[in-house]
Amino acid sequence: MSGGEEAELRPMQVGTEQAQPMMAAKQRLQASAAAVGTLRTDVAAGRLKLDPEAGREVQDLLTEQLDQVDAWLRRSDDLGRRAPLGQNPVGEAMAGKFADRATSEGDSFTGVLTQYRQVLDEAQDAVAEAMRRYQTADEHAVDMFQNLKSQL
Template identity: 55%
Template sequence: MYDDQPVQAGMRERLAVLAADMATLRHDVESGQLRLDPEAGQQIRDMLARQMEQVDGWLAQARGLARRAPLGQNPVGDAMAAKFEERAGGGGTSFTAVFTSYRQVLQDTDDTVEEAMRRYRDVEERTSETFKRLAQ
C-alpha cells in the first residue's frame, strides 16, 4: 500500500512557508516599507485571480470526490471507500483542506497587493498635492 505521509507532510510544510512569506509581505506593506505601482500590482492581481479560479475548480472536483465510492459491501471495499473519502474531503491534509488553505493564502496575497497599491496611490496623491501647493 502506498504511504502518502511524506507527501502530506511536504504539503503542510509548503503551505506553512507560503503563509509565513505572506505574513512578511503584509508586515512590509503595513509598515510602509513596501508600496506597489498600481500597474504592476494589477498584473499580479490578475495572475492571482487566475490562480484562485483554478483552485476553485480543484476544490469543486475534490468536493465531488469526497463521497464514499461504491466499491462493494465487503471489508476491503468499505475500507478503501472510507480512505478515498477521507483523502478527498477530510480534514488536515485532504485535497479539500489543502486547496482551501492554498486558496486562503492566495486571497491574503491579493488583499495585501491591493493594500500596497492603495498606499502607493496615497503617497502619489500627497506628493502631487505638495507640488501643487508649492507651485501656487
Template identity: 40%
Template sequence: MGNSSLADANAFKNAAVNGQLGVDPDAAQAVLKKIRTGKDAVEALLNSAGSLAQPPKLGANPVGEAIATKFVQRADGGGDSYTSALQNLLSQYQAAEEGIVAAMSRYHEMDQSAARSLNQG
C-alpha cells in the same frame, strides 16, 4: 510547507496594509490578474471537491470498506485532505491579493511622501 507559505502571504499583506511597502499599480496589474485567475481556479476546484468524496467500490469486505472510508475522508475531510489543501491555497491567494491591492493603494502615498521630503531638504 503550506502553513509557511500562508504565513509569508500574510506577512506580505500586513506589511502592505501597514504602509511598509508600495507597488506601482500599473506594474502590479499583471501580477494581480494572475493571482485572481489562480484564486478563481482554486474556488472552482473547491466547488467540485465534494464530488470526489464518493466511496470507491472496493468490495464488501472489511479491508475494502476501510480503504473506501479513508478515501472519502482524504477527499473531503480535515487534516491532509484535498479540500483542506485547497482551502489553504485559497487563503494564500486571498492574502496575496489583499497585499497587492493594499500595496498598490500605498504606492502613491509613499511616492508623494518621498517627494515632500526631497522638496523640504
C-alpha cells in the same frame, strides 16, 4: 528482470509514498503563508507600496490562480464519493478512508486546497493595500509639489 539481476526485497511502508507529497505540499503552503504574512506586515508598516499598474498584473495572476483553485475544489467533490469496493467490512472501511483523505478538513486534498485559497485571498488583499498606499503617497507628493509651486 534481465541479465541475471536479483530483486531486492524490502518491506513496504504503508502510506509513506502518499505521505511524502502531502507533507511537501503542507510545507510549501506554510512557507507561502509565512511569505504572505511578511508581505502584509511590510505593507502595513509602509515599507512596501506597489505601483497600480504592476499591482494589477500581480492581481491578475492571483485571480487566475484563485480561479484554478476554485475549479480544483469543485472537482474535488468527486473524490469524496465512496468507491464501490464491496459490501463487506474491509471494502466499506477502505472506501470511507479514501473519501475522508480526499475531502476532510485539515490534511486532506480539499483541506490543503482550501488553505491555499485562503493564502491567495490574503495575498490579493495585501497587493490591493500596497496599491492603495502607493496611490495615497503619490497623491500626497502631488499635493506637496502643488503647494511648493504656489509658494514660489
